[in-house]
Amino acid sequence: MAPHMDHPDFTPLTPAFILDALGELGLVADGRLTALNSFENRVYLAHLEPGTPLADAHPALVLKFYRPGRWSAAQIEEEHAFAHELMAAEVPVVGPLAIAGRTLHQHEGLWFSVSPRRGGRAPELGDAQTLAWIGRFLARLHLVGERTPFRQRPTVDLASYGDEPRAWLLQHGALPLEVEREWADLSQQALAAVASAGAPLGALGQVGTAGRAVATLRLHADCHVGNILWTPAELPGGGPHFVDLDDCRSGPAVQDFWMLLSGERAERQQHLGALLDGYELMREFDRRELALIEPLRTLRLIHYSAWIARRWDDPAFPAAFPDFGTPDYWRGQVHLLHEQLEAMAEPPLVA
Template structure:
C-alpha cells in the first residue's frame, strides 16, 4: 500500500501566505518555520502599511493538528488566554481579527499571535523559581474562576487508562515486551486509582476524604514551555506563548514538571516555587502526594502520544529510539520505579 503524505505536507509557503491573506493580513513573503511537534508554527513578516503591521511587524501563525481539538476546544483555549491577558498575567494571547481568534483555511484551523521570544529559565536560581511560582499562582487565580466546558482533564482515565488501552489495542509494542509492559502499567494505574485525592467527584471514595480542587491549568508546564525575558526590560520575567495543552486538573500539575535532579534538589526547587506561589494564593499541601502519580500518568500518556503521531515525519526524525524493545524495557523499569515511588513519603516544602 502506498504511503500517504501527512496532512501537514499541504502547508507549503504559498498555502501559509494564502491563509494569512484569508484573515485580512498581507505578508511580505518572508516565512520561517518555528519549532513545534504537535502543530505547525510559522513566523511571518507583514507588509509595511498593511493592517496590524505597525503594531506587529511580524506575527506567528499556528496551524492546529487536524482532528486533535474541536473548534469549541480551541476557542476555549483562546478565551482562557484572553482572560489571562486581561488580568495582566503574562501570556501571549491570539490576536482577534475581524472579531475572531480562530480562522480556517483549506482543511486547517489556525490562529495568529504576536511574536514574543525568550529563553528557558534557570532552575538553579531560587529567585527565578519564586518568580515563576508567583506567575503560576496568578494564572491559577484566574483559572479557578470557572471550569472548562469543553477541554478535557488531567486524570487517571485520560492520562492512564485510555492511552494504555490504545497502545495495546493498536499493537504499538513489540510482542516480546508487550505483556510485561501491560502488567507494569496496569499495576501503576491501580496504585494511582487508589488515591482519593484524584477522585473525579466528591464521594467517589471515602466521603471523609475531600478530593483536591481542580481548576483551569496550563497542564504541560515544563521548562521548554516557559520563556524568560530579561527583568530589566518592561514585561520581563516568565511568560507562556502557548496554551495548546490547557486542561482542568489539580494545581500541582503545573508545578511538578519544573522539578529536576535528586530528591534534595527537587525539594529545594519546590520550596522556592511554593514560596512565590503562596504569596499570591493558597496551595493545598495535600497535592504534594500527587506528584509521583502525575509523573507516572505522564509516562503512559507520553508513550501513547508518540505512537499516535508516528505517521508524522517529524516524529521518527526527532525520536529515533521510540518503539524499540529497548525503549519499552526502559519504560517498564521506570513504571516499576514509579510504583515504588508512589509508596514513599511525598516531597515536603
C-alpha cells in the same frame, strides 16, 4: 513500528497556502516565512509588508495551524478565551489576536490562529529567585483559572492520561512481543497505584473516599521548562511568560508544578520550597496535592508514549524519536515504571 495512521495530513501547508491564509484575513506578508519548533501543530513566523494592516504594531506574526482531529473548534476557542481572560488580568500570556472579531480562522479545512511574536529563553530552574517568580506567575494564572470551569476542555485524570493511552498502545500492537507482557503488567500495577493515590483526595477522576476533595481548576497543564519563556528582568515585561495554552486542561494545581521539579529528592524538595515561597504570596496551596506528584508523573509516562505512537506516520516524529518502538525503548519504559511504583510507595515531598 507499524504505521497507525492516527494523524492528519499537513501537506497542504506550502508557502503559498500559508500566505493565502494570511491574505484572507487582510494581512500582507512580504514572503519571508520561518518554520518554528512544534511537533503537535505547524507554526510559522511571517513578516508583514510595511504599511499594511497590523504591520506597524506587529511587523512579524506567528501563525499556528492546528492538528486536525485533536481539538474541536469549541475547545480551541475556549483555550483562546482563557488566554484573553489571563491577559485581561495582566498575567503574562501571549494570546491570539482577534481579527475581524475572531481568534480562530479556517483556510481550506485547516484551523489556524495568528499571534504576536514574543521571544525569550528557558528559565534557570536552579535559581531560587527564578523559581519563586515562576511560583508567583503560576499563582496568578491559577487565581484566574479557578474563577470558572472549562466547559469544553478535558481534565487531567486517570482515564484519559492512563487507562485510554495504555489500552490504545496494547490494542494497536505498539510494543514488541518480547516486552509487551511485562510492560502491560507493570503499567496495570502503576495505574492501580495512581487510583489508590487519587481516591482519598477525590482527584484524577477518582471518587473521593474521605474528607474534602482537592480543587480542580483551569490549568496550563503542560508546564515544563521548555514551555516557559523568560525575559531578563531588566527588560520590559521581564520574567516568565507562556506563548500558548495548547494543552490547557482542568486538574489539580500541582499539575503545573511537578514538571519543574527535577534531580534527587533533596533537590526536588528544595525546588518545591522555592516555588511555593512565591506561589503562596498570591494564592494558598493545598499541600494534600503533593501526594499526587508521582502519580501524575506516572500518568505522563504512559500518555507520552501513546502520544508518540499515535503520531508515528507524521515524518517529524520518527526523525525526532529514532529509538521509539524498539525493544530497548520499551525496556527503558519498564525500568521507569518500576521506579515509579517505588516512588509512589514513598512518602510525598513536604513543604
